[in-house]
Amino acid sequence: MRIGELARLTETAPRLLRYYEKQGLIFPRREANGYRDYDDYLVDRVLQIRGLLDAGLPTRIIKQILPCLDAPRTIHFADATPEMLDTLESETERMTRRIECLTRNRDAIQEYLSVVKELA
Amino acid sequence: MRIGELARLTETAPRLLRYYEKQGLIFPRREANGYRDYDDYLVDRVLQIRGLLDAGLPTRIIKQILPCLDAPRTIHFADATPEMLDTLESETERMTRRIECLTRNRDAIQEYLSVVKELA
């Protein structure tokens, strides 16, 4: 599919799809006329990228994470340098801390909301 | 305490403590000489702010969230306008989506790491 369709399917501006490509997150093929040609699986890919971005991860890290999440699961040994494994390990720790912080605060807000509603 | 000590305790540059103040997240008193004077409880406050920022929330939202999380719990009815309750509700939904996305991807990375380690 072309960039416009992917943009509609993922609610992502074409500008950003090109940006994600420049950051090395997606690699569309090209039609003979130069137009980008996106495979269907890139819909999920882009949604995942948006989710991770929204969750606070920078494209630099997402780029390292994505190859590990490909389905069907292919273990990319070539990519699995010790430094990258370290990066991934410390990144999962950061993600866990984020999850805890988000959960704690979300629960506190929800409790606040429920108290306010009860008193209404 | 003064800004330098708070900076050490929270590992946050003084520049940012002033920035958070300008964004309306903290309100230190002033000494007679103009120096900012931070209460002890602001250590936790700043750590919470950093956690929320790191979790992807903008200061604009954090500013609305913080008053709901004060301990001892004081329900600020004056602040609890319907619009703000709406904001908080939709923000908790966003936080839940973030948590799910982070959890899903973290688990996938951890599984990848465990597989790679097993094969090592």
Place this chain on the structure above:
DNA sequence: TCTATCGTTGACATCGATGTCAAGGTCCAG
């Protein structure tokens, strides 16, 4: 008192994600 260290404000720079616009090529429907 001198000096190092810390504090103040304000301006300007940077960085990543995103918006916007210009100039031009492609494609298709009328």
Place this chain on the structure above:
DNA sequence: CTGGACCTTGACATCGATGTCAACGATAGA
């Protein structure tokens, strides 16, 4: 063949969080 919709690249702008620097005042220890 023409007009509108879509694509290309590239430049420049914006926005929030953060870094850095300048010019200056306050503090504290030798």
